[in-house]
Amino acid sequence: MKTAIQIDLTFDQIMAIVRQLPKNQKIKLTQELEKEVIGSKLSHLLKSFKTDDLDLDTITEEVEIVRQELYAKQKH
Numbered sequence: 904m905k906t907a908i909q910i911d912l913t914f915d916q917i918m919a920i921v922r923q924l925p926k927n928q929k930i931k932l933t934q935e936l937e938k939e940v941i942g943s944k945l946s947h948l949l950k951s952f953k954t955d956d957l958d959l960d961t962i963t964e965e966v967e968i969v970r971q972e973l974y975a976k977q978k979h
Contacts, residue, residue: 912920921929 921932924932
């Protein structure tokens with residue numbers, strides 16, 4: 904049988920607990936927090952780039968233009 908308990912802690916209380924952790928657990932905690940932040944930032948970034956104005960045909964056309972320009976530069 905599991906019982907859920909909610910404890911309200913201040914930031915300072917959490918920091919006091921974290922300071923008591925051994926170094927390897929602090930490192931693991933840091934890595935987990937970084938994953939969460941990176942995931943959040945990545946989601947935000949992907950949402951900011953999402954558009955319905957760009958389709959595969961447009962992307963393919965632009966890629967071909969750039970390829971032709973690069974090929975032309977290599978010939979000279």
